Amino acid sequence: MVEFVLERGNYWAIIGLMMIGLYIAFAATNLIKRLVGLGLFQTSIILFYTSLSRISGGTAPILYGKDYKSSYEDKDSHGETAANGAEYAGEAATDAAYGYTNAGLENVYSNPLPHVLMLTAIVVGVATLAVGLAIIVRIREAYGTVESDEIREMDLQVALAEAQDEADELSLASGATRG
Amino acid sequence: MNGDHHVILRVVAKALIPIIALFGFYVHFHGEYSPGGGFQAGVILAVSIILYSLIFGIAPTMRAVTPGFARAVAAFGFLLYTGVGVVALIRGGNFLDYDALIRDEPGGHLGQHVGIIVIELGVLFAVAGSMVTIFYAFAGRVSEIRDEDW
Amino acid sequence: MIEMLSSLVPDTVAAHAPALLVVVPMITAPIAAMMPNGRIAWFLSLLATAASLLMAVVILSQVRSIEGGAVLSYAMGGWAPPAGIEFRIDGLNAMVLLLVSIIGFLATIFSWPSVKAEIRDAKIAMFYSAYLVCFTGLCGVASTGDAFNLFVFLEISSIATYVLVALGAGQDRRALPAASHYLLLGTIGASLFVVGVGFLYAATGTLNMAELSVMLPQIPNNKAVMAGYAFIVVGLGIKAAMFPLHQWLPNAYAYSPSFVTTFLAATATKVAIYALVRFLFTVFGLEFVFEGSTLIWVLMPMGIAGMVACSFQAVFQTDVRRTLAYSSVAQVGYMLLGISLATAAGVSAGLFHLFNHAIIKGALFMALAGMVLSHQGTSLNDCRGMGRTAPWTMTAFAISGLSLIGVPLTAGFQSKFALVSALLDSGWWWGALIVVFTSVLAVIYMGRILEAVFFKAPVNPNKRRKEAPLMILIPLWILAISNIWIGVQSDFVFGLARDAAAMLILGGPQ
Numbered sequence: 114m115v116e117f118v119l120e121r122g123n124y125w126a127i128i129g130l131m132m133i134g135l136y137i138a139f140a141a142t143n144l145i146k147r148l149v150g151l152g153l154f155q156t157s158i159i160l161f162y163t164s165l166s167r168i169s170g171g172t173a174p175i176l177y178g179k180d181y182k183s184s185y186e187d188k189d190s191h192g193e194t195a196a197n198g199a200e201y202a203g204e205a206a207t208d209a210a211y212g213y214t215n216a217g218l219e220n221v222y223s224n225p226l227p228h229v230l231m232l233t234a235i236v237v238g239v240a241t242l243a244v245g246l247a248i249i250v251r252i253r254e255a256y257g258t259v260e261s262d263e264i265r266e267m268d269l270q271v272a273l274a275e276a277q278d279e280a281d282e283l284s285l286a287s288g289a290t291r292g
Numbered sequence: 293m294n295g296d297h298h299v300i301l302r303v304v305a306k307a308l309i310p311i312i313a314l315f316g317f318y319v320h321f322h323g324e325y326s327p328g329g330g331f332q333a334g335v336i337l338a339v340s341i342i343l344y345s346l347i348f349g350i351a352p353t354m355r356a357v358t359p360g361f362a363r364a365v366a367a368f369g370f371l372l373y374t375g376v377g378v379v380a381l382i383r384g385g386n387f388l389d390y391d392a393l394i395r396d397e398p399g400g401h402l403g404q405h406v407g408i409i410v411i412e413l414g415v416l417f418a419v420a421g422s423m424v425t426i427f428y429a430f431a432g433r434v435s436e437i438r439d440e441d442w
Numbered sequence: 443m444i445e446m447l448s449s450l451v452p453d454t455v456a457a458h459a460p461a462l463l464v465v466v467p468m469i470t471a472p473i474a475a476m477m478p479n480g481r482i483a484w485f486l487s488l489l490a491t492a493a494s495l496l497m498a499v500v501i502l503s504q505v506r507s508i509e510g511g512a513v514l515s516y517a518m519g520g521w522a523p524p525a526g527i528e529f530r531i532d533g534l535n536a537m538v539l540l541l542v543s544i545i546g547f548l549a550t551i552f553s554w555p556s557v558k559a560e561i562r563d564a565k566i567a568m569f570y571s572a573y574l575v576c577f578t579g580l581c582g583v584a585s586t587g588d589a590f591n592l593f594v595f596l597e598i599s600s601i602a603t604y605v606l607v608a609l610g611a612g613q614d615r616r617a618l619p620a621a622s623h624y625l626l627l628g629t630i631g632a633s634l635f636v637v638g639v640g641f642l643y644a645a646t647g648t649l650n651m652a653e654l655s656v657m658l659p660q661i662p663n664n665k666a667v668m669a670g671y672a673f674i675v676v677g678l679g680i681k682a683a684m685f686p687l688h689q690w691l692p693n694a695y696a697y698s699p700s701f702v703t704t705f706l707a708a709t710a711t712k713v714a715i716y717a718l719v720r721f722l723f724t725v726f727g728l729e730f731v732f733e734g735s736t737l738i739w740v741l742m743p744m745g746i747a748g749m750v751a752c753s754f755q756a757v758f759q760t761d762v763r764r765t766l767a768y769s770s771v772a773q774v775g776y777m778l779l780g781i782s783l784a785t786a787a788g789v790s791a792g793l794f795h796l797f798n799h800a801i802i803k804g805a806l807f808m809a810l811a812g813m814v815l816s817h818q819g820t821s822l823n824d825c826r827g828m829g830r831t832a833p834w835t836m837t838a839f840a841i842s843g844l845s846l847i848g849v850p851l852t853a854g855f856q857s858k859f860a861l862v863s864a865l866l867d868s869g870w871w872w873g874a875l876i877v878v879f880t881s882v883l884a885v886i887y888m889g890r891i892l893e894a895v896f897f898k899a900p901v902n903p904n905k906r907r908k909e910a911p912l913m914i915l916i917p918l919w920i921l922a923i924s925n926i927w928i929g930v931q932s933d934f935v936f937g938l939a940r941d942a943a944a945m946l947i948l949g950g951p952q
Binding site for chain 3: 135138144147148151154155158161162165227230233234237240241244245247248249251252255256261264265268271275276279282283285
């Protein structure tokens with residue numbers, strides 16, 4: 114049991130971070146803290162993907178040593194097209210995901226694909242954060258606060274005032290038609 | 293702005309900023325063979341501009357690199373990226389098919405080399421431009437928040 | 443007409459139609475951002491969406507060229523599919539792409555007077571750029587065959603949407619909290635989706651949806667796949683405004699600029715539902731979803747709860763836009779109900795309703811945009827007497843409103859009829875009763891609005907009110923007439939939905 118828990122330490126850490134982030138995103142009243150929680154949540158996903166790509170004994174996925182040389186020799190001797198090479202790389206990535214050792218390579222490499230995916234996810238996260246902060250800046254200018262409960266209170270007041278106005282308008286109009 | 297308090301900062305930054313920018317380009321062009329590439333390089337390049345504005349003030353930075361220019365760079369980078377795709381389309385390949393860029397003898401990869409460098413250049417421009425634009429959007433705003441509010 | 447239009451396009455262009463559909467608006471977006479003048483940016487977006495519409499028509503004719511529906515596969519960058527990203531288009535994608543690009547094109551025509559009135563001049567060019575990015579993202583979601591690529595396109599469109607919603611702050615500052623709320627929930631939804639995709643990747647080692655659909659049946663009872671399934675359904679449920687996850691929608695629709703509301707109401711949730719359907723039926727497959735995980739106990743109750751609860755909420759709103767926003771969530775319930783039947787008839791009814799609802803809500807919000815333009819308000823009081831002063835706008839509004847209720851000879855009737863008969867076929871007579879009941883609720887909430895529009899005297903006769911400009915009226919009437927056209931002659935659209943459903947239920951991706 115202890116081993117079962119310890120073996121999956123990375124996943125426990127990821128789940129913990131994810132839940133903390135989600136809790137902050139929902140429970141905080143301060144909008145900026147909410148964005149921080151969101152950031153934590155997204156970061157835990159990045160950790161999740163990168164820990165998927167880990168292969169025991171694998172190094173950074175850059176060809177070195179014999180692999181580096183043979184990859185160049187291959188090209189010269191067989192004249193493989195790039196598309197074939199890509200298919201080969203794709204197969205290697207698939208194998209790696211299954212935990213197979215890299216076919217035809219001397220050294221063991223981690224799976225590069227999740228890292229690439231997470232590069233995109235980081236960009237998405239940055240864009241979301243920038244838009245979110247920009248909206249919060251505007252909220253601060255329009256409302257004078259970044260506390261969501263205060264904002265809700267103000268909106269409620271506005272909505273009540275509007276409803277009152279409309280009722281007044283309506284009674285005025287019906288009075289006019291009667292008169 | 294009185295710079296007397298920050299003499300060391302200014303001197304060091306003046307020496308550092310060109311090196312940071314140069315390192316950005318190094319990361320970009322070396323990205324073909326080693327970790328690196330347009331995304332990281334773009335951020336590093338943007339950092340050099342942001343560092344300048346942190347030390348010398350936002351106004352002189354905006355005079356040197358105008359917000360309109362930063363936005364144009366971002367849009368240009370994006371167009372460069374998609375432009376490679378469209379050129380590949382016109383030359384008979386699929387969208388973003390680098391091999392179609394340059395007709396090579398079979399087994400040659402000249403198109404791949406050129407394609408990825410240009411694509412990453414587009415990423416570099418887009419990232420650097422949008423990072424600086426985002427920075428300006430926040431830093432360049434006239435603050436309404438008084439000091440005691442913090 | 444489809445054949446005629448697609449024959450105009452040269453073969454070399456037609457071969458790249460799946461890519462061009464997405465690429466053209468994508469390239470136009472940064473160009474539009476650089477334009478000094480909003481009118482040029484508008485014109486560029488018009489051209490881009492028109493090109494996308496043409497490509498969608500070409501794709502449709504290519505898909506329909508073979509009996510049973512062809513599957514187009516476009517390898518991005520020439521990398522062969524399982525390793526590279528592919529755009530994979532079958533009958534379902536073609537239908538959603540056609541819907542998004544039709545609405546996108548018509549909405550762009552109508553946008554100019556509305557946007558000019560509601561957005562500051564200096565921002566118009568950027569506004570159209572954000573709109574094009576949003577459009578690109580939606581088209582991308584509807585055409586990609588790669589699970590992670592779908593996430594990226596979903597976020598591209600969502601981030602642009604947050605910006606567009608927040609721009610409503612020029613009219614009403616409440617747009618800002620609405621946008622921030624939407625951003626929070628939307629990002630959480632997309633993140634949950636991407637966690638689910640991660641689980642699938644961990645279990646199979648591929649991200650290609652067609653490949654996933656082959657590999658997932660080989661590993662039954664895999665816990666990672668089940669966890670991934672749950673994450674994906676919840677994540678896409680948030681994006682599609684599935685009932686308990688719809689809290690972002692009413693405020694976002696009520697306070698964003700009226701053009702944005704029109705476009706979003708007609709496309710954004712529809713595309714998310716498409717993604718949900720794609721994952722449920724193609725990627726996970728019928729057996730896993732409906733027998734293994736008893737989705738019927740999740741999707742169907744949520745659909746019904748959404749239909750009933752949100753129809754009730756719609757009845758008690760005083761603002762027309764909020765009424766229609768709640769009605770949108772209720773209509774999502776109809777689609778989910780149809781989909782949860784998991785029969786060819788049920789899914790085709792759900793998809794048919796998806797198409798019709800986009801046209802209905804597009805027309806309704808377009809008419810409201812015309813009202814905002816001339817009258818600066820969308821409360822029920824503002825509506826009073828509009829029928830006399832703006833007869834053209836309001837007649838189109840009334841046609842679409844009747845269609846929303848499901849009056850015979852309108853599109854809404856056809857899809858609700860298809861839904862009810864599918865429910866009866868499966869023996870869910872109580873489901874059919876609920877559909878009828880919520881239609882009665884729709885009579886109440888649309889009836890209140892239509893009564894105010896046509897039979898009540900205006901509250902303040904001195905307020906200036908007039909017909910919407912021609913640029914709004916033309917697309918508005920195109921949508922209103924297509925409501926009637928589908929109501930009378932439903933073969934074309936229903937055929938699309940039926941082909942897509944048959945492909946999903948029987949064929950799977952070939």
